[in-house]
Amino acid sequence: MAQDNKKQVEEITDMEVDFAKWFTDVCKKAELIDYSSIKGMFIYRPYGYAIWENIQHTLDAEFKKYGHENVYLPMLIPESLLQKEKDHVEGFAPECAWVTMGGSEELEERYCIRPTSETLFCEHFKNVIHSYRDLPKLYNQWCSVLRWEKTSRPFLRHREFLWQEGHTMHANSEEAREETQRMLNVYADFMENVLAMPVVKGRKTDKEKFNGAEETYTVECMMHDKKALQGGTSHYFGDGFAKAFNITFAGKDNQPHFPHQTSWGVSTRLIGGIIMTHGDNNGLVLPPRIAPTQVIVIPVAQHKEGVIEANQAIVDRLTAAGLRVKMDASEQSPGWKFAEYEMKGVPLRLELGPKDIEKNQCVLVRRDSGEKVFVSLDNIEQTVADMLDSIHDSLYAKAKKNLDDNTFAAYSLEEAKAIQEEKGGLIKTMWCGNLECELKMKEEAGMSSRCIPFAQENLGETCPICGKPAKHMVYWGVAY
Amino acid sequence: MAQDNKKQVEEITDMEVDFAKWFTDVCKKAELIDYSSIKGMFIYRPYGYAIWENIQHTLDAEFKKYGHENVYLPMLIPESLLQKEKDHVEGFAPECAWVTMGGSEELEERYCIRPTSETLFCEHFKNVIHSYRDLPKLYNQWCSVLRWEKTSRPFLRHREFLWQEGHTMHANSEEAREETQRMLNVYADFMENVLAMPVVKGRKTDKEKFNGAEETYTVECMMHDKKALQGGTSHYFGDGFAKAFNITFAGKDNQPHFPHQTSWGVSTRLIGGIIMTHGDNNGLVLPPRIAPTQVIVIPVAQHKEGVIEANQAIVDRLTAAGLRVKMDASEQSPGWKFAEYEMKGVPLRLELGPKDIEKNQCVLVRRDSGEKVFVSLDNIEQTVADMLDSIHDSLYAKAKKNLDDNTFAAYSLEEAKAIQEEKGGLIKTMWCGNLECELKMKEEAGMSSRCIPFAQENLGETCPICGKPAKHMVYWGVAY
Numbered sequence: 001m002a003q004d005n006k007k008q009v010e011e012i013t014d015m016e017v018d019f020a021k022w023f024t025d026v027c028k029k030a031e032l033i034d035y036s037s038i039k040g041m042f043i044y045r046p047y048g049y050a051i052w053e054n055i056q057h058t059l060d061a062e063f064k065k066y067g068h069e070n071v072y073l074p075m076l077i078p079e080s081l082l083q084k085e086k087d088h089v090e091g092f093a094p095e096c097a098w099v100t101m102g103g104s105e106e107l108e109e110r111y112c113i114r115p116t117s118e119t120l121f122c123e124h125f126k127n128v129i130h131s132y133r134d135l136p137k138l139y140n141q142w143c144s145v146l147r148w149e150k151t152s153r154p155f156l157r158h159r160e161f162l163w164q165e166g167h168t169m170h171a172n173s174e175e176a177r178e179e180t181q182r183m184l185n186v187y188a189d190f191m192e193n194v195l196a197m198p199v200v201k202g203r204k205t206d207k208e209k210f211n212g213a214e215e216t217y218t219v220e221c222m223m224h225d226k227k228a229l230q231g232g233t234s235h236y237f238g239d240g241f242a243k244a245f246n247i248t249f250a251g252k253d254n255q256p257h258f259p260h261q262t263s264w265g266v267s268t269r270l271i272g273g274i275i276m277t278h279g280d281n282n283g284l285v286l287p288p289r290i291a292p293t294q295v296i297v298i299p300v301a302q303h304k305e306g307v308i309e310a311n312q313a314i315v316d317r318l319t320a321a322g323l324r325v326k327m328d329a330s331e332q333s334p335g336w337k338f339a340e341y342e343m344k345g346v347p348l349r350l351e352l353g354p355k356d357i358e359k360n361q362c363v364l365v366r367r368d369s370g371e372k373v374f375v376s377l378d379n380i381e382q383t384v385a386d387m388l389d390s391i392h393d394s395l396y397a398k399a400k401k402n403l404d405d406n407t408f409a410a411y412s413l414e415e416a417k418a419i420q421e422e423k424g425g426l427i428k429t430m431w432c433g434n435l436e437c438e439l440k441m442k443e444e445a446g447m448s449s450r451c452i453p454f455a456q457e458n459l460g461e462t463c464p465i466c467g468k469p470a471k472h473m474v475y476w477g478v479a480y
Numbered sequence: 481m482a483q484d485n486k487k488q489v490e491e492i493t494d495m496e497v498d499f500a501k502w503f504t505d506v507c508k509k510a511e512l513i514d515y516s517s518i519k520g521m522f523i524y525r526p527y528g529y530a531i532w533e534n535i536q537h538t539l540d541a542e543f544k545k546y547g548h549e550n551v552y553l554p555m556l557i558p559e560s561l562l563q564k565e566k567d568h569v570e571g572f573a574p575e576c577a578w579v580t581m582g583g584s585e586e587l588e589e590r591y592c593i594r595p596t597s598e599t600l601f602c603e604h605f606k607n608v609i610h611s612y613r614d615l616p617k618l619y620n621q622w623c624s625v626l627r628w629e630k631t632s633r634p635f636l637r638h639r640e641f642l643w644q645e646g647h648t649m650h651a652n653s654e655e656a657r658e659e660t661q662r663m664l665n666v667y668a669d670f671m672e673n674v675l676a677m678p679v680v681k682g683r684k685t686d687k688e689k690f691n692g693a694e695e696t697y698t699v700e701c702m703m704h705d706k707k708a709l710q711g712g713t714s715h716y717f718g719d720g721f722a723k724a725f726n727i728t729f730a731g732k733d734n735q736p737h738f739p740h741q742t743s744w745g746v747s748t749r750l751i752g753g754i755i756m757t758h759g760d761n762n763g764l765v766l767p768p769r770i771a772p773t774q775v776i777v778i779p780v781a782q783h784k785e786g787v788i789e790a791n792q793a794i795v796d797r798l799t800a801a802g803l804r805v806k807m808d809a810s811e812q813s814p815g816w817k818f819a820e821y822e823m824k825g826v827p828l829r830l831e832l833g834p835k836d837i838e839k840n841q842c843v844l845v846r847r848d849s850g851e852k853v854f855v856s857l858d859n860i861e862q863t864v865a866d867m868l869d870s871i872h873d874s875l876y877a878k879a880k881k882n883l884d885d886n887t888f889a890a891y892s893l894e895e896a897k898a899i900q901e902e903k904g905g906l907i908k909t910m911w912c913g914n915l916e917c918e919l920k921m922k923e924e925a926g927m928s929s930r931c932i933p934f935a936q937e938n939l940g941e942t943c944p945i946c947g948k949p950a951k952h953m954v955y956w957g958v959a960y
Contacts, residue, residue, distance in 0.1 A: 034607055036554050037561060038591065043604050046549035053550065069526035070533065074516050074640055075624060081517060094583050099593065101578035102628040111518065124523050127514055144555060148582040160554055
């Protein structure tokens with residue numbers, strides 16, 4: 001490692017020393033985020049926003065494939081509208097930022113900046129749903145939402161964050177339930193195949209479900225520090241909001257019916273997940289399929305004749321092959337450049353100097369493993385594409401091993417507590433389904449229920465907390 | 481025209497009867513927009529939002545071509561931050577919506593929802609600009625902004641609207657001025673080549689320029705009712721904000737310097753412009769290069785064997801050729817379908833029935849002219865692409881004729897007033913450059929200055945309002 005490199009990397013706290021500090025160091029040094037003068041409101045810098053743009057681009061195409069259409073609804077919700085669904089307002093009102101003045105005038109009714117948009121969508125659905133022919137309505141919105149939280153951390157907990165929120169209405173419960181599962185699977189596939197983040201799919205307990213939902217489904221993943229992160233959620237509402245907002249449609253039977261509703265969302269929190277799943281003590285490590293720059297090309301001895309041209313030719317070839325490639329021919333030293341793109345987590349570095357040109361070869365250095373290989377320039381497009389796939393697979397395998405190695409079964413509350421204290425991770429136990437036991441696990445072992453996984457195992461017949469008959473196997477953990 | 485068609489079209493007020501009503505009818509009936517429960521805050525419905533997505537897609541690629549990067553800054557501005565630049569706050573404070581409560585607590589300082597983000601960008605620029613190596617900073621943001629206006633109209637005046645705001649910082653005045661012009665030209669080219677809207681490029685008078693800017697440039701266009709619409713603006717700030725925010729960088733001379741700044745923006749107002757430039761009494765007419773659906777394929781006698789398959793084959797061929805195509809094989813009558821896509825302004829309708837299939841032909845009907853032609857299915861991709869180009873050219877030529885035919889020279893205030901009352905349109909006169917004469921034109925003839933066009937003409941030596949020596953030729957008009 002060159003001297004410059006060491007110097008820059010030394011500015012990042014080792015994750016083993018202070019994981020939280022390592023995380024914020026990476027966010028700052030990789031230029032993903034900056035602080036603003038309002039606590040908890042962050043600035044998405046170009047490199048951080050470019051990751052979000054790639055997430056948007058990929059997911060938006062998936063949503064549209066299933067017939068979803070994008071819309072944009074107002075950012076303000078009249079207080080009376082927010083109050084229409086009782087559970088919903090109880091959950092969100094404490095976190096609302098309220099607009100009380102318009103220009104120099106006090107408003108007659110105060111408006112909250114949307115913390116989520118179910119109520120606004122219901123108001124609109126009432127206007128546009130009249131007949132079964134108007135169903136399903138499959139809407140999605142890309143926007144920012146605001147939740148006035150007390151504590152904040154880059155990407156993980158912002159007062160204002162970017163997200164997408166899908167809102168759909170269906171003629172019956174079955175179709176709505178299918179949609180809830182379909183979109184959960186879209187999230188799971190995206191996280192695994194694009195972000196290289198293995199997930200556990202499951203249902204939230206009643207305590208952990210979304211305010212106003214009948215059921216909430218989740219994809220949970222595990223970070224380097226063995227804490228859990230909720231990657232995305234998908235909610236089934238039944239016809240609760242439809243009744244509260246009096247939304248009906250004339251069915252084929254010519255009778256009025258209440259439609260059934262879903263909503264589902266992921267946010268820029270996923271970027272926090274990427275950092276804590278793949279990053280290392282040298283900085284960010286980006287999964288190739290989401291990286292704004294997949295290959296950084298660094299000319300060696302760039303002042304010698306023909307070097308820049310040969311590097312540019314490689315850039316052109318790789319770009320033509322559909323890869324995201326940049327060349328850094330700046331006056332910075334090679335050591336500085338190596339450190340810079342290592343910090344920024346660019347999956348692959350390509351070096352090409354006069355000797356390589358003579359030999360019709362170049363050097364490829366993998367960000368994930370540091371492995372360095374000389375490869376022929378013949379068919380370099382395929383070589384690079386294959387190596388990017390291999391990096392994706394390695395990142396996924398490493399994260400999967402972290403998840404598997406740190407998922408433990410426990411057969412008593414004490415054991416669950418001891419494992420959490422000693423090792424951390426996800427701890428699976430049977431559960432009777434009662435809130436009291438869930439609260440006891442939180443109080444005594446510091447863990448919340450992460451989900452009732454779809455992949456159930458039978459670890460016994462009784463709840464290890466109360467001894468009553470068990471209903472489900474649950475994953476418990478300390479979560480972001 | 482089929483019976484169903486007539487019925488639906490009759491729901492649109494003729495523009496000659498009531499232009500404002502025609503406009504809102506089209507916005508509603510073409511399903512571009514819906515009203516929310518807050519006055520002036522509108523819902524962008526899927527079809528309206530899809531037009532905006534196409535605008536975003538095209539402009540974003542242009543911005544990136546010139547090296548701009550997207551970022552996202554907070555939606556809230558602390559009052560003290562907004563106040564840092566005097567002219568700026570004076571212009572915007574009266575239109576701010578103020579957040580005064582976070583959760584259940586009164587805030588120590590109130591925050592306004594961004595009406596525009598110069599102050600936020602300056603706060604961030606101060607953190608990230610240190611050396612000449614950090615310049616230029618070429619940032620853009622896609623977001624919504626909020627201005628608490630008293631009156632509202634779909635697309636033209638929303639309390640909350642979608643836009644992009646570019647914010648750039650440069651090492652010196654020349655580079656910043658170049659950027660201001662470059663982005664004005666990006667807007668002008670986009671409007672002419674993509675939206676088929678001819679523009680007049682020019683500079684705003686001091687009275688009409690952006691609050692806090694040294695110079696504002698504009699692209700103005702003319703609507704069907706001969707009113708002017710400002711399509712986009714580009715501002716040169718000099719180092720005024722940099723000084724107010726104390727942003728400096730170390731130059732190559734190692735001395736501190738103030739950077740020079742620009743900002744530029746277009747909004748969903750452009751959609752209002754599209755409607756009022758191209759629409760007709762049958763509804764929306766979309767320029768082909770921005771239309772969400774460029775070709776609607778309508779199977780004739782669709783229950784006969786092979787008809788749907790043959791239509792699907794055409795859809796596949798046109799889609800493979802990069803065109804945006806949809807087929808409507810629903811149970812609605814052909815008349816209903818014709819009216820529906822006419823209302824929605826789809827540029828081209830393709831009809832294909834059993835007889836056509838036999839003859840290896842189809843019917844193409846242009847939305848702009850109603851012209852109906854039979855064409856061979858051989859090379860249908862090229863035929864359709866050429867016709868879409870021809871529609872673009874026709875729309876542009878028609879709009880250009882409207883602009884040219886309704887631009888008049890006047891040589892006295894009385895004459896300007898008389899022309900405005902009798903004919904409307906843009907009226908060009910010489911001008912001394914003084915605010916008093918500008919105010920007098922507004923008071924007596926009801927016209928604001930639209931711009932000092934780059935294409936100057938010499939209509940005389942004196943200002944027709946005060947008789948003093950003339951400095952510029954100005955365009956005056958009644959504007960949206």
